[in-house]
Amino acid sequence: MAIYMNVYLLLFLPLTLLVYGVAPREKRWLVLLCASWFMYATLSRWLLLLLIATEAWTWGMGLWLDRLRQQCEAQVGELKQSGISGAELRTARTECRQRFRTRRLRVLLLGILVLLGILFYVQYYNFAAQNLNSLLSRLSLKLPVVKVLFPMGISFYTLEAVGYLADIYWERLEADRHFGRLALFLSFFPQIMEGPIARYQDTADQLFSGEPLRMDSLNEGFLRILVGLFKKMVISDRLSYLVNPMFAEYQKYHGSLVVLMAVAYTVQLYCEFSGSIDIVIGSGRLFGIELPENFRQPFSAQSPAEFWRRWHMSLGTWFKNYVFYPVTTSSFVKNLNKTLRKKYKKHGKYISMAATSAAALLPVWLATGIWHGAGWQYVFYGLYYFVILLAGVLLESFKAWRNQRLHIPENAVWLRVLRTLKTWVIVFIGELFFNAKSLLAGFHMFFSIFEDFHISDIWLHLPPKITRGEIMVIIAGSILVWIAGFMKENGKDIRKGVLEAGFPVRWAAYYVLIFTILLFGAYGAGYQAVDLIYAGF
Amino acid sequence: MDRLLEILREIDDTVDYEKETALIDDHILDSFGIITLIAEIEDAFDIEVEAAEMTPENFNSAQAMWRMIQRLQES
Numbered sequence: 001m002a003i004y005m006n007v008y009l010l011l012f013l014p015l016t017l018l019v020y021g022v023a024p025r026e027k028r029w030l031v032l033l034c035a036s037w038f039m040y041a042t043l044s045r046w047l048l049l050l051l052i053a054t055e056a057w058t059w060g061m062g063l064w065l066d067r068l069r070q071q072c073e074a075q076v077g078e079l080k081q082s083g084i085s086g087a088e089l090r091t092a093r094t095e096c097r098q099r100f101r102t103r104r105l106r107v108l109l110l111g112i113l114v115l116l117g118i119l120f121y122v123q124y125y126n127f128a129a130q131n132l133n134s135l136l137s138r139l140s141l142k143l144p145v146v147k148v149l150f151p152m153g154i155s156f157y158t159l160e161a162v163g164y165l166a167d168i169y170w171e172r173l174e175a176d177r178h179f180g181r182l183a184l185f186l187s188f189f190p191q192i193m194e195g196p197i198a199r200y201q202d203t204a205d206q207l208f209s210g211e212p213l214r215m216d217s218l219n220e221g222f223l224r225i226l227v228g229l230f231k232k233m234v235i236s237d238r239l240s241y242l243v244n245p246m247f248a249e250y251q252k253y254h255g256s257l258v259v260l261m262a263v264a265y266t267v268q269l270y271c272e273f274s275g276s277i278d279i280v281i282g283s284g285r286l287f288g289i290e291l292p293e294n295f296r297q298p299f300s301a302q303s304p305a306e307f308w309r310r311w312h313m314s315l316g317t318w319f320k321n322y323v324f325y326p327v328t329t330s331s332f333v334k335n336l337n338k339t340l341r342k343k344y345k346k347h348g349k350y351i352s353m354a355a356t357s358a359a360a361l362l363p364v365w366l367a368t369g370i371w372h373g374a375g376w377q378y379v380f381y382g383l384y385y386f387v388i389l390l391a392g393v394l395l396e397s398f399k400a401w402r403n404q405r406l407h408i409p410e411n412a413v414w415l416r417v418l419r420t421l422k423t424w425v426i427v428f429i430g431e432l433f434f435n436a437k438s439l440l441a442g443f444h445m446f447f448s449i450f451e452d453f454h455i456s457d458i459w460l461h462l463p464p465k466i467t468r469g470e471i472m473v474i475i476a477g478s479i480l481v482w483i484a485g486f487m488k489e490n491g492k493d494i495r496k497g498v499l500e501a502g503f504p505v506r507w508a509a510y511y512v513l514i515f516t517i518l519l520f521g522a523y524g525a526g527y528q529a530v531d532l533i534y535a536g537f
Numbered sequence: 538m539d540r541l542l543e544i545l546r547e548i549d550d551t552v553d554y555e556k557e558t559a560l561i562d563d564h565i566l567d568s569f570g571i572i573t574l575i576a577e578i579e580d581a582f583d584i585e586v587e588a589a590e591m592t593p594e595n596f597n598s599a600q601a602m603w604r605m606i607q608r609l610q611e612s
């Protein structure tokens with residue numbers, strides 16, 4: 001049962017809402033937890049036990065970290081009362097804290113290693129084994145390739161669990177003593193397949209509090225789900241009949257058709273992922289829960305860096321908090337920074353900024369690439385953005401100098417449009433590699449753009465399963481989504497406007513969306529349900 | 538505080554740091570600005586900024602940064 005299916009939308013979700021609504025407030029968290037575990041069992045069957053074991057492990061490790069913090073505080077308190085004072089007390093206190101810090105770090109590393117170990121085994125073991133086997137073939141060493149069952153959502157709930165433990169280690173939060181609250185945070189049913197990746201501080205209490213159902217939240221959630229279904233069923237699922245066959249037989253296409261593939265896949269991915277997130281956030285809103293946003297009009301971005309602050313925001317925030325900042329504040333990066341500043345007095349600041357940015361960005365983008373899947377095309381995808389973002393940082397001063405010299409106003413409309421278009425091109429190329437069967441296929445497609453580029457080829461060589469009428473529906477739908485995004489970017493939120501407009505407008509919007517989805521959605525005879533793309537990562 | 542404002546203005550002189558309270562939340566100070574800022578304030582105030590301190594609450598305004606610097610100097 002996935003979040004876009006009828007069984008979820010017409011049966012599971014209303015039934016859960018009903019039971020939640022009639023249950024006593026203090027038991028509502030239990031309704032959500034049982035519903036979450038039930039839904040997970042429908043997705044991954046017995047791997048539900050792995051999810052529960054992961055939750056129990058995270059809960060236990062969190063308590064252990066907290067216990068060590070309490071022991072440290074108690075010992076520091078005892079030192080104060082022991083009669084020593086001044087410098088002696090300060091030294092004793094620092095030594096005590098340092099001792100406990102080392103112990104806490106070991107516990108944190110153990111907790112994280114087990115969590116990431118499971119993720120690595122499930123996602124990357126076979127990829128690593130195959131690559132090592134080809135490297136070590138001369139040594140007659142062979143790692144077995146195994147059949148691994150994929151626990152749904154493991155990439156998402158593992159990151160949430162790691163973030164939870166890291167925040168306890170950094171004393172940003174206290175460990176949760178209530179297993180049910182933590183388990184619900186890690187397995188809340190709308191989020192489990194595709195995120196968004198939440199922080200414990202942001203959602204755990206909301207999920208547990210059992211807020212009563214409210215009409216405004218129900219309306220908000222319902223509208224958001226309909227918008228998500230529109231994006232997924234009318235645009236993305238229909239586009240899959242264009243995109244999937246073309247990527248499967250990429251050797252047949254070149255020139256303008258490869259450009260079409262890159263653009264079409266980007267639109268498909270955006271409408272699919274942001275549409276699914278709309279359904280997820282809408283499902284949460286029905287229960288009065290606010291989940292973090294994952295998209296903020298990414299195609300309005302004027303640079304690749306800004307694009308990533310607007311696209312899959314919860315993943316970006318996670319990597320920033322738990323990879324980028326720890327690397328930036330690590331002794332290696334700090335020492336590198338200081339050494340370069342001393343060594344290169346004249347341009348020290350620039351050189352050290354470039355070197356530290358590179359050192360901090362490389363693990364972030366490598367991890368971002370690999371997080372999406374086991375394949376060299378994903379590694380390339382991460383490194384592609386690493387190089388582009390680093391170049392953006394290094395060229396920042398040059399761009400400012402150029403604009404000043406040529407008297408180009410920073411906010412000129414033509415410059416903004418040009419920057420947006422440049423960002424689009426970078427994103428389209430990235431997605432071409434991202435959806436390639438392999439890295440080699442990615443390069444083949446990329447270089448074939450420059451062969452026989454004829455716009456007229458597009459209509460002649462489209463896959464037979466997609467008609468011109470369907471393409472018109474996709475284009476019209478995409479324009480509507482773009483207009484809504486453009487208006488929101490300029491301070492006019494259509495969804496908010498509909499909700500505030502009152503009963504007739506709201507219901508008119510519901511009916512328009514429902515009938516549009518029923519009339520133009522890709523479903524029924526001749527169509528197959530299209531799996532969630534990000535649920536596979 | 539004046540030294541901190543000076544450092545911030547060296548990173549980006551178009552921001553009114555005495556009034557701005559969402560430097561991180563509104564992405565006024567980006568990740569690369571943060572890298573430079575940490576190096577500068579560690580040198581200027583003889584402190585060590587660790588990963589645990591890297592929260593929006595500590596970097597959203599010059600006042601918040603100043604409070605963090607004072608706290609780290611005392612500890």
